[in-house]
Amino acid sequence: MINLLRIVTKVRKAIRFLHSVYRSGGYSTVKVQNVSCGDRLDGKRVLITGGGSGIGLCIARSCLNEGAYVVITGRNESKLMQAKSELDSPYLKTLVWDVGNIKEINSRLAEVRSLFDGDIDVLVNNAGVMSVEQFGGIEEVEWDNVYAVNSKAVFFLTQAIVKEWTTQPFHNKYKKILNISSQGGFIGAVYPYRMTKWDVAGLTKGLGLLLAPKGIIVNGIAPGIVATDMQAKAYMERDNLFTNLNPINRVALPEEIAELALFLISDSGNFIVGQTIICDGGYTLK
Numbered sequence: 001m002i003n004l005l006r007i008v009t010k011v012r013k014a015i016r017f018l019h020s021v022y023r024s025g026g027y028s029t030v031k032v033q034n035v036s037c038g039d040r041l042d043g044k045r046v047l048i049t050g051g052g053s054g055i056g057l058c059i060a061r062s063c064l065n066e067g068a069y070v071v072i073t074g075r076n077e078s079k080l081m082q083a084k085s086e087l088d089s090p091y092l093k094t095l096v097w098d099v100g101n102i103k104e105i106n107s108r109l110a111e112v113r114s115l116f117d118g119d120i121d122v123l124v125n126n127a128g129v130m131s132v133e134q135f136g137g138i139e140e141v142e143w144d145n146v147y148a149v150n151s152k153a154v155f156f157l158t159q160a161i162v163k164e165w166t167t168q169p170f171h172n173k174y175k176k177i178l179n180i181s182s183q184g185g186f187i188g189a190v191y192p193y194r195m196t197k198w199d200v201a202g203l204t205k206g207l208g209l210l211l212a213p214k215g216i217i218v219n220g221i222a223p224g225i226v227a228t229d230m231q232a233k234a235y236m237e238r239d240n241l242f243t244n245l246n247p248i249n250r251v252a253l254p255e256e257i258a259e260l261a262l263f264l265i266s267d268s269g270n271f272i273v274g275q276t277i278i279c280d281g282g283y284t285l286k
């Protein structure tokens, strides 16, 4: 009986796999080897918006592995709790916080500082929402919802943190801001999601120039398609990452974006200023 169950499970798995190859039109998979030095962010306090899942969660894991204290935020408490139990670190704190609520920013930042028992050293503007409709069918409410999180919140949160940072003397230790844009921020944009990602890349350039003399280094990442909740569920199963939308013929794993994030927010990336690094498997070369 047990043997029969095992065979049925194997056959089901094989059928699921063949179905995914048929559905995607090909087969790609990848393993990420993480570079771990163990102390690249020793004692740094890193705030990651939207860190309860996907790219933010992987950045949180990488930061913890490199000695940082981390606060992750999001609207969904159970998602944050799940992330907390998955990462299982005493150096990780969570905060339920809708970053689209601009009026709350200062009080929430006070909570973050109290969770850290100190000031923030690194801000990762990662929280984002996707728009559904395409040009021709976009309602104002969808525009406002996407802009509120992907663009307006990034601006006002960054402004509030920088205001605090610039009241303090510079002690030869850079503060860092990392903005998550998208490959969509580097190609023609006709719907709100992509347009907000142009905003983010533009802000990264502008703030890079403005804030570097004050000891604050601002950079960004423009990921291509990444296997997270934001994308098709099929990719999340990770057994087939194939896509024909980019020359590398696969989507990225969030761990790959986290590797780059870690480089940029650690001292390794100190001489990179105002850049949004495109990490898209070659998509924008087309």
Ligand SMILES: NC(=O)c1ccc[n+]([C@@H]2O[C@H](COP(=O)([O-])OP(=O)(O)OC[C@H]3O[C@@H](n4cnc5c(N)ncnc54)[C@H](OP(=O)(O)O)[C@@H]3O)[C@@H](O)[C@H]2O)c1
Pocket (backbone or CB within 6 Å): 049, 050, 051, 052, 053, 054, 055, 056, 073, 074, 075, 076, 077, 079, 097, 098, 099, 100, 126, 127, 128, 129, 149, 180, 181, 182, 183, 222, 223, 224, 225, 226, 227, 228, 229, 230, 231
């Ligand atoms: N996946 C991709 O293909 C891709 C490609 C390019 C760029 N990106 C960008 O990468 C970033 C992370 O996305 P992801 O792919 O990791 O998808 P994800 O797993 O859906 O992560 C997005 C996170 O943002 C949080 N969030 C959304 N609205 C929020 C709000 N108002 N306040 C606070 N948190 C909020 C969500 O948490 P709650 O639901 O708990 O609020 C969620 O944890 C986004 O900026 C996205 O635009 C993703």
